[in-house]
Amino acid sequence: MAFVSGYHHLTLSTDGVQEDYDFYTKILGLFSVKRTVLFDGSVPVYHLYYGSRDGDASTIITTFPFRKPAIFGRRGTNQSKIIQQAIPVGASDYWVDRLNAKGIEARKFGRFGLTRVGFKHPCGIPHELVESPADTRPSIVNEAQGVNAQYGIKGIYGAAIAVFDRTSMDDFLTVGMSMKKEADNDEGLMFSVPNTAGPSSMVEILHEPNDRQGTWTLAGGTIHHLALNSGNEENQLKLKAHLEGLGFTDVSDQKDRNYFKSCYVRSPGGALFEIAWSVEGGWALDEPPGEIGTTLVFPPWFEDRKAELIAGLEPANF
Numbered sequence: 001m002a003f004v005s006g007y008h009h010l011t012l013s014t015d016g017v018q019e020d021y022d023f024y025t026k027i028l029g030l031f032s033v034k035r036t037v038l039f040d041g042s043v044p045v046y047h048l049y050y051g052s053r054d055g056d057a058s059t060i061i062t063t064f065p066f067r068k069p070a071i072f073g074r075r076g077t078n079q080s081k082i083i084q085q086a087i088p089v090g091a092s093d094y095w096v097d098r099l100n101a102k103g104i105e106a107r108k109f110g111r112f113g114l115t116r117v118g119f120k121h122p123c124g125i126p127h128e129l130v131e132s133p134a135d136t137r138p139s140i141v142n143e144a145q146g147v148n149a150q151y152g153i154k155g156i157y158g159a160a161i162a163v164f165d166r167t168s169m170d171d172f173l174t175v176g177m178s179m180k181k182e183a184d185n186d187e188g189l190m191f192s193v194p195n196t197a198g199p200s201s202m203v204e205i206l207h208e209p210n211d212r213q214g215t216w217t218l219a220g221g222t223i224h225h226l227a228l229n230s231g232n233e234e235n236q237l238k239l240k241a242h243l244e245g246l247g248f249t250d251v252s253d254q255k256d257r258n259y260f261k262s263c264y265v266r267s268p269g270g271a272l273f274e275i276a277w278s279v280e281g282g283w284a285l286d287e288p289p290g291e292i293g294t295t296l297v298f299p300p301w302f303e304d305r306k307a308e309l310i311a312g313l314e315p316a317n318f
Helices: 017-027 092-101 170-176 233-246 300-312
Strands: 007-014 031-037 046-051 060-065 079-087 107-111 114-120 126-131 155-163 180-185 188-192 202-207 222-229 260-266 272-278
Touching: 007 155, 007 272, 017 031, 017 046, 017 060, 079 202, 079 222, 092 107, 092 114, 092 126, 126 155, 170 180, 170 188, 170 233, 233 260, 233 272
Parallel strands: 007 060, 079 126, 155 202, 222 272
Antiparallel strands: 007 222, 031 046, 046 060, 079 155, 107 114, 114 126, 180 188, 188 202, 260 272
């Protein structure tokens, strides 16, 4: 039985906050969904959320810009490598032209029979826009940035993970996470994420045995985790117990992220997965519906640190 249904969000650590915000909102046409701070540790760092106007699940990309604390990581193997978002079939040429015109080098190519646009975040993290015929979601329309329904991003397609051993993820993803292997060839492996009524989402495994080990800590220039949507607490805790029963015992206790609850598990291929479910109220817990992502907000347990955190954040124009 599958305890997840599609993606909840993808999270990466980036560099400068301004270039990050401009990249996702002004170039890719996503909306600001939430502006808050990193809940873990003591260093003041923004936590920025981007996605559809209302912050629909499976559209959310989140970032920790680490330029001010100057904490940077190493991209490599045994680590999540590529952030992937779905676009309408036939939209690749539009995105190649748009990205290149805005100074983001982009190219069209194929993998696993799907047309893609490859490019990089300003901090260097690889991204792909994937033409996904099975994705029936509406596009994210951002007329203010010149992105319409014919070409707009639909949401998360998935992520690619680089590994030393191409077989190490099979049991974790199939037996552990109830994913289905869709491809196994010289391009790599592809697994579909369970989803009974939503978009077709994937995890791709790329064999890169000769690269250096990538950073696993929170550090600029790297992907931190891939979050799957358990829908509710019951499924989350059942999946946690299922993974632990299989011997994948590196599963965290539940963590309160204010808008959702999370558990984390390190996969055999190095990528960190999160199992998340949104609480009632979601993004509108601390901002009115229709105005989410417009103010800097803090969880209740940071009320006594607000002035300190604000003073320590990198300046930005949102």
